[in-house]
Amino acid sequence: MDYIEILGLVAAILTTAGYVPQVYKTWVDKSTKDISLTTYLVLFVGVVLWLIYGLMISSLPVTLANAVTACLLFLMLVLKFKYK
Amino acid sequence: MDYIEILGLVAAILTTAGYVPQVYKTWVDKSTKDISLTTYLVLFVGVVLWLIYGLMISSLPVTLANAVTACLLFLMLVLKFKYK
Known part of the structure; x- marks a missing residue:
């Protein structure tokens, strides 16, 4: 493995x-007021697409x-x- | 470009x-109580390393x-x- x-x-x-x-903090604090739902939805879809891409290549x-x-x-x- | x-x-x-x-929400709400500083610090360092990796390849x-x-x-x- 090179550098x-x-x-x-x-x-x-x-x-x-x-x-x-972030997961740990939210789990402990039980508060998500400042967390953007849109961001996590878009990131989740994007990461699932990366996962499919990884499988394909x-x-x-x-x-x-x-x-x-x-x-x-x-x-x-x-x-x-x-x-929420 | 293939699929x-x-x-x-x-x-x-x-x-x-x-x-x-998330940036827009935080900008408007002016509240970051529920946001994990550690998460954003680690993600930032990780993304900068991806950026260097991208330049290298x-x-x-x-x-x-x-x-x-x-x-x-x-x-x-x-x-x-x-x-904060």
């Missing part, structure tokens, strides 16, 4: 794991990273509807 | 433009999409510090 691949891997981990603190990193991100964004949508 | 490329393009547009409603779509996303995430960080 460009490592850079992409670190970037993928950060843009996936980055949503964990047979890229495990793209598929895996976007599968995890899709789950985290879906959790945020559930929390947004639960604590 | 896989179009799928990737639509995905890139959605996961970039998706942050616009000479991919205009990766570079451009992540440059726009980095700007939107930076705006959210500014708003988070302004309206």
Whole structure:
């Protein structure tokens, strides 16, 4: 694995794991007033398309990273509807 | 452009433009209580790494999409510090 691949891997981990603190905060605070529903809906659809794209080009990193991100964004949508 | 490329393009547009409603909402509401600072910091660093990755592999779509996303995430960080 060369350093460009490592850079992409670190970037993928950060843009996936980055949503964990938001999910945790919303889970604990039970408040979503300041969270944009539109943003999470659009991001969720976009990430699902990235996931399909990853499957089509047979890229495990793209598929895996976007599968995890899709789950985290879906959790945020559930929390947004639960604590609206 | 084949349909896989179009799928990737639509995905890139959605996961970039998706942050616009959140920036607009935060700008208007002037409230960031429910927004996780950690999430936006980690996403910002991750997207900047994607941007560098895009430059290194000479991919205009990766570079451009992540440059726009980095700007939107930076705006959210500014708003988070302004309206904390």
